[in-house]
Amino acid sequence: MDKLTSMNVFVRVAKAGSFAGAAKDLDISRAMATKHIMQLENELNTRLFNRTTRSLSLTEAGEEYLDRCQQVLLDVEEMESAVTKLQTEPRGTLKICAPPVIGATHISPAMTEYLKSYPDLSVEMVLKGGQVDLIDEGVDIAIYLGHLNDTSLVARKIATSSLVVCASPEYLKLHGTPQDPEDLIEHSCLINWAIPPRNKWRFKGILGERTVTVTGRMQANMADPIRNAAVNGLGVIMLPHYIVGRDIEMGRLQVIMEQYGIAPLEIYAVYPHRKYLSAKVRSFLDFIQAWLPHRIGMNPP
């Protein structure tokens, strides 16, 4: 009895929640399904399912076995396609993590576009900011803003977005329009800690570079509240163009200090450093790297 086959049957039974369902999926008899599972249980000397003739649930051991089985099966598949040099299609589940705004506005549309090409692939998106433990959470790819100094994660720059300083017209009318970086010290600058450059805003003018440590009436770890506050006249913000572009078009926000250069925000795709990269990860990285720069209104990196 091929153990890998049995493992596969096990995974399918666990997913289907029934022997009969899995048997139909795999096009085998119900009898064989039980035999495979029994074989595994005998070899492991461990019950994998709690079954009362009518309902199925994984035991604790079964839960762990399932998790690892899937990994092993994927590894084997990867291995075989790598050796056969058959560039197999991405398949399985791609779990991706991104900051909320860019995730919702850009990564997610990219995802749906990407999925069209690969019917055997499904995707799981987690939108949250800050550092994520890729391994523990089983994340395949994370999107990070700005540089990340972590040697055992691999980061690939997939796009850049220009940073713009802006405020609502009302605010500027009330407090005046800052002309120089130093003027910002007197202003209320709203800070998003999740997006570089945080509270150290660096400008490149005719006279060289200048960095201003700004403060203000509001800080947050997400871009949306900050953007909103700025629209409502609470202060000056420095955010990537992809977040405030629309507000600027609509006149809700007004760009200031355009004469100064600001190093653009760099957007990275980050993935765990593995010896062999799975097809789905490699493929999506290539895709997003080609797709994103155009949509985000900037040149490719």
Added chain:
Amino acid sequence: MDKLTSMNVFVRVAKAGSFAGAAKDLDISRAMATKHIMQLENELNTRLFNRTTRSLSLTEAGEEYLDRCQQVLLDVEEMESAVTKLQTEPRGTLKICAPPVIGATHISPAMTEYLKSYPDLSVEMVLKGGQVDLIDEGVDIAIYLGHLNDTSLVARKIATSSLVVCASPEYLKLHGTPQDPEDLIEHSCLINWAIPPRNKWRFKGILGERTVTVTGRMQANMADPIRNAAVNGLGVIMLPHYIVGRDIEMGRLQVIMEQYGIAPLEIYAVYPHRKYLSAKVRSFLDFIQAWLPHRIGMNPP
């Protein structure tokens, strides 16, 4: 034909360098060995061995297949023992990387002691300083000195060693004995870039902490040349006790500024962040953490 069995046969054949040898190891007939390999080759549509009736060599595809096969087989074994809750003995090969001096003087003896308990385990030691790419090099555990800021590697503090400032008696007679941290600026301080605190020596005296940036006539990326130079009167060094302890005992070096406190050197074992830690890694970490602090002459962390 059980594919995992076939994979195992393949690995054994590759290692033995012959079908007959592997067959004897596995206690099967030579005929079966060929059948297993042919089965794999047929499924993969790829030749794994170049065989001229009398000699064997892996094809390029075979090389890669071997590498991955071993990983998969280990994973499966790990999985089964994890699920069975049988704490299986460490087995396979443990590849460990350590800075040269501590590697030769402490890790290596620990290793031989440790190996006694586990007959199925073999070890591969790489002695080199600096950062190592654990994944690419297939290293299971690396020993680092001082703090490491890499979020996706896990670091466990396994010992500390006090740092001592010392110089040869001849040097001190010739240049005088420094009494205060500031005196060091006038002295030749030999720096080892591989061991913190490098050229920023921090002392804790009655009057608080003081950090001195030292310079001197020699720098190196390994402790030995520095130690040697100091013994030969080239200057003052700050090195962990486990390196210079013997020289101090023998009178070749003389400790100075003992009245100042120096934060001890922290010794870490670092391993890749994986969801499931293999028995051999977990077990060795526990061992070294219990073993090293006593031998290195310091309290456990």
Added chain:
DNA sequence: ACACATTGTTTCCATATTGTATACAATTTG
């Protein structure tokens, strides 16, 4: 509450596969 349908399991059996023994050709070694 009760018949029914569906589920997981067991039994039986034809078929396919596995593994060994043996024979054979090719090649190295003494």
Added chain:
DNA sequence: CAAATTGTATACAATATGGAAACAATGTGT
């Protein structure tokens, strides 16, 4: 150049595989 050893091919016995049908257990619908 003989002898031993290697990888492979063939034949055959033992075993395992997989499906059909029977069976027992449990929800479900009326």
